[in-house]
Amino acid sequence: MRVLCGLWFSLRRLSDVSSLGTFRRPLSSDAMRLVQFCRKGNEGEIRVGVEHEQGHGVIDLKAFDPSMPPTMRGFLELGQKGMDCAQRALSSDQCIVPHSDIRLLSPVTGPDKVVCVGMNYKDHCLEQNAPIPTEPIIFSKFPSAITGPYDDIMLPNKTQKVDWEVELAFVIGQKGKHIKEEEALSYVAGFTVANDVSARDWQMEKNGKQWLLGKTFDTFCPLGPALVTTAALKDVHHLGVRCLVNGGVVQDSNTNQLIFKTEKLIAWVSQFATLYPGDVFLTGTPPGVGVFRKPPVFLKRGDVVECQIDEIGSIRNTVV
Known part of the structure; x- marks a missing residue:
């Protein structure tokens, strides 16, 4: 599974370069359900995920793309780059973690306000x-x-x-x-x-x-x-x-x-x-x-x- 995720990331890396940097334009996102979670038995490690459309589980964005930050706040700070990555991950059907293996956290923790x-x-x-x-x-x-x-x-x-x-x-x-x-x-x-x-x-x-x-x-x-x-x-x-x-x-x-x-x-x-x-x-x-x-x-x-x-x-x- 890691090999597949890494291969997908490598193929997409060039297309991501243009979206690096500080985000200033209006946010555009497709229909998605974003979550914060941790794996059972590893509660200290927060991950950002996107729910699989068929309900098969949650796609681990950091497993899909190692450059993704571990928290939702960090993910949102990426702006369009983060949303684009989540959409690609959702389309890939890769790096899916079953619901039975995770604990859902608040979608956002540690906000400024x-x-x-x-x-x-x-x-x-x-x-x-x-x-x-x-x-x-x-x-x-x-x-x-x-x-x-x-x-x-x-x-x-x-x-x-x-x-x-x-x-x-x-x-x-x-x-x-x-x-x-x-x-x-x-x-x-x-x-x-x-x-x-x-x-x-x-x-x-x-x-x-x-x-x-x-x-x-x-x-x-x-x-x-x-x-x-x-x-x-x-x-x-x-x-x-x-x-x-x-x-x-x-x-x-x-x-x-x-x-x-x-x-x-x-x-x-x-x-x-x-x-x-x-x-x-x-x-x-x-x-x-x-x-x-x-x-x-x-x-x-x-x-x-x-x-x-x-x-x-x-x-x-x-x-x-």
Whole structure:
């Protein structure tokens, strides 16, 4: 297998030379599902892969092309060169690792920033009898909150009111500042599923009611299972969004309820901060969160939370 991968790389090497260097043009990608993974028994070695179209496994990009970096952030920093390599790998049917041999990680780890949007679903605002925002409400999580699509959510002893929030997330694919709304989608590497786990007591009662601490405990940002390119989605702003707790549906909405869509969020945030490859945006949650139920419901040890978005996939995390 290594010989075949090496031969393929050698044959393609010359065609890659022209794409070396810093990427500055709009990102172009075909329909792909990109992942970060590690092989079972070798958890310390992160790899970037692309899911095989027939579901046979994941193509290891570094095995296919040894010049590929080991992390998704490094891969995205290559710009079009990385996307072209992933597409060639997908077409090659080489270097496939079976699903049974890998553990899926968060599609992105160690981003420069995690940008979150509050009150961004019309039906979520109605749930709270809150006015529709006229400008995006922005807060953040620390990158250390990110965890994998099937990893445990750790219930801290500092909080008694941990809640779920299914969210559409997207990842930036190239550096940008003052991005125009009509060009914003070209800066997106892909979309994924997120759970904006929230400690409501720290968000709404403690610490001056600042949101940050309640949002950024370790493991409070499960992401995955894959980074799905825009070309693989029919309409990212018309996708079913659901959250299940212990098998029961608690949130059920659609991304057509988003107040500020992907393009607006990128243009808005890039006025204030430079966006970098690998930056993660969480776009807000629909109604059905625990804190607004009567009576309120919060997560406890042993609960299983599953977040689903049509065409993208689902993540499933156990509270421990």
